[in-house]
Structure formats: structure tokens, C-alpha cells
Amino acid sequence: MVKPRKFQRSDNSEIYYGVFTAPLSSPNSCLLLFSRKSMFRWQVGTKSWTDHPFVAARIHQIVSFKGQILAMDYLLKLNTISLAPRLGMPEVPLVWGEDMTAGLLKKSWLVVCGDMLLKVDLSIHDLKFCFQAYRLDLSVKPAKWAKLEKLGNWALFVSLDRRSSTFSSLNPERWGGKSNCIYVPSKSKDSDEPWIEVELGQFMSRRSHPISYILGRKSKQLESFWVLPSLVYGVNK
Structure with missing residues (x-):
């Protein structure tokens, strides 16, 4: 079990999306949280959050592809999330x-x-x-x-x-x-x-x-969804 430092919320930091960039067993594992105006990062094992303001549409989905973290927003634009040397999310020209x-x-x-x-x-x-x-x-x-x-x-x-x-x-x-x-x-x-x-x-x-x-309209009830264990636990098979 890992536990990040308590996240300090503000008026502009209501979180609507979160994702781990790698399984917890990976040294590159970090937690990304998204609010309307900022992206927050917590590196597993550290004691602080990194805040990066950005101007983008609401994030729709995030995937890891060939060593890159890609995010699609609600306007269906594709963005690359860079973690080093600093947080950023430039758009991919498409x-x-x-x-x-x-x-x-x-x-x-x-x-x-x-x-x-x-x-x-x-x-x-x-x-x-x-x-x-x-x-x-x-x-x-x-x-x-x-x-x-x-x-x-x-x-x-x-x-x-x-x-x-x-x-x-x-x-x-x-x-x-x-x-x-x-x-x-x-x-x-x-x-x-x-x-x-x-x-x-x-x-x-x-x-x-x-x-x-x-x-139809999206139901407020919990939807059924898929779980692939290897995405959570880092299983190779």
C-alpha cells in the first residue's frame, strides 16, 4: 500500500480524472490528477505534489503508448503528457x-x-x-x-x-x-x-x-466496466 501526501484542494482544483502512469511496482510510477485548470503529479515514494497549470479541454482518456503518455480531450485533440524535466501537455498536430x-x-x-x-x-x-x-x-x-x-x-x-x-x-x-x-x-x-x-x-x-x-443519456448509476489485472499489477502474462 502506498499513500501520497494529503492533497490540498482549492476552488480551482476539483478533481475529475486520475490515472497511474505505470504499475506501482515500477520506479516510474506516479499518480496524475486533473482539475479544470491544472495537472497534479505525485511520484510514488515522494512527499509532495507538483502542480502544472495548463490550458486544455477537459481530459477524456489517457493511455500509455510506446513509452509515451497520450491524452485525448473532449474536443478529441491528442496531447502528449511529459513528466520530465517538468510537467507539460503539448498538443500533437493531427x-x-x-x-x-x-x-x-x-x-x-x-x-x-x-x-x-x-x-x-x-x-x-x-x-x-x-x-x-x-x-x-x-x-x-x-x-x-x-x-x-x-x-x-x-x-x-x-x-x-x-x-x-x-x-x-x-x-x-x-x-x-x-x-x-x-x-x-x-x-x-x-x-x-x-x-x-x-x-x-x-x-x-x-x-x-x-x-x-x-x-441514450448517461446513467448516474455505476456502469459495468472491464478490469485487466496486468494493467493494475504489472503481470507480464
């Missing part, structure tokens, strides 16, 4: 392709999938909706989101609950899953299945498909 503007965007998630960083979008098209995936292409300047038609032998896991980490699974057939599919927890524990399986690019009815609950 180009959006024309195919990313089709339909009405409803939800977005960042998912690390092997050596790729994906942005998974749930968008509405008339009376139907579907999942689309875009790969971050850093080989060009500025970087761009390139549409991914298939996930290959991968399956992705996302959840409405933002405390739930997104993750991917290679060769999901090993545990009875399906490749090229996205898994979302069911709305209720009383559902026949604990999750909903949707193929990438598959169009679904806004009225009858089980996953349609995502399109």
Missing part, C-alpha cells in the same frame, strides 16, 4: 481524413492494439450506427488518423465507464471470442450475456440492437 467526418460522432475511445494506437468511433448514420477504427500514423508530418478496415486477429474492449481501461486481445478465439470484433459490457447484470459483441464496421439498428443503450 490531420483528420474526410472519412472521419461521415455520420454523427457519438463516442470515441483510444485503444492500444499491439504496435498501433487506435481511435475507435461509434457514429450514427441515419437510423443505424456502427464502430469504425482509425490508426495513428506518425510516419507523416503532421501525423494523421488512417482508417482501418479490419482488425486482423485482434479484438477490442471498450466501456462507457471512463474508469475502465480500454485494451485489446490477440487471437481471441483462444477464449471463445472473435477477431475483428469490439466488446462492450452489457447494460445490466440481468442480461443473458455479460457483454455485447459487435464486428467492426457492422451497421446496427438504433432501435433494436442491444448496444443501443449507449446512444
Whole structure:
């Protein structure tokens, strides 16, 4: 168990998001907290917090990718969080392709999938909706989101609950899953299945498909979410 020094709150430091940058067993483990105007950092083992004011939209999600900490805000801009020599969060210049503007965007998630960083979008098209995936292409300047038609032998896991980490699974057939599919927890524990399986690019009815609950207003009740033990405990397998 670790315990940081008591966080001194002020009028502008109401915390809405927090994340560990690495498992507790890692020497680089630190806790990041975000308020409307500041980012706060506590390095595990130290006795003080570091405060870094920043001008950015509300943070939507944070992932670790190839040694970098990336944050997506509510405007879907991508930012790099730098911890040394000082805290900072510069924006990553990005180009959006024309195919990313089709339909009405409803939800977005960042998912690390092997050596790729994906942005998974749930968008509405008339009376139907579907999942689309875009790969971050850093080989060009500025970087761009390139549409991914298939996930290959991968399956992705996302959840409405933002405390739930997104993750991917290679060769999901090993545990009875399906490749090229996205898994979302069911709305209720009383559902026949604990999750909903949707193929990438598959169009679904806004009225009858089980996953349609995502399109409604966010419930104040606790949502179901995924837990991957290796993300918490640093297990290699």
C-alpha cells in the first residue's frame, strides 16, 4: 500500500480524472490528477505534489503508448503528457481524413492494439450506427488518423465507464471470442450475456440492437466496466 501526501484542494482544483502512469511496482510510477485548470503529479515514494497549470479541454482518456503518455480531450485533440524535466501537455498536430467526418460522432475511445494506437468511433448514420477504427500514423508530418478496415486477429474492449481501461486481445478465439470484433459490457447484470459483441464496421439498428443503450443519456448509476489485472499489477502474462 502506498499513500501520497494529503492533497490540498482549492476552488480551482476539483478533481475529475486520475490515472497511474505505470504499475506501482515500477520506479516510474506516479499518480496524475486533473482539475479544470491544472495537472497534479505525485511520484510514488515522494512527499509532495507538483502542480502544472495548463490550458486544455477537459481530459477524456489517457493511455500509455510506446513509452509515451497520450491524452485525448473532449474536443478529441491528442496531447502528449511529459513528466520530465517538468510537467507539460503539448498538443500533437493531427490531420483528420474526410472519412472521419461521415455520420454523427457519438463516442470515441483510444485503444492500444499491439504496435498501433487506435481511435475507435461509434457514429450514427441515419437510423443505424456502427464502430469504425482509425490508426495513428506518425510516419507523416503532421501525423494523421488512417482508417482501418479490419482488425486482423485482434479484438477490442471498450466501456462507457471512463474508469475502465480500454485494451485489446490477440487471437481471441483462444477464449471463445472473435477477431475483428469490439466488446462492450452489457447494460445490466440481468442480461443473458455479460457483454455485447459487435464486428467492426457492422451497421446496427438504433432501435433494436442491444448496444443501443449507449446512444441514450448517461446513467448516474455505476456502469459495468472491464478490469485487466496486468494493467493494475504489472503481470507480464
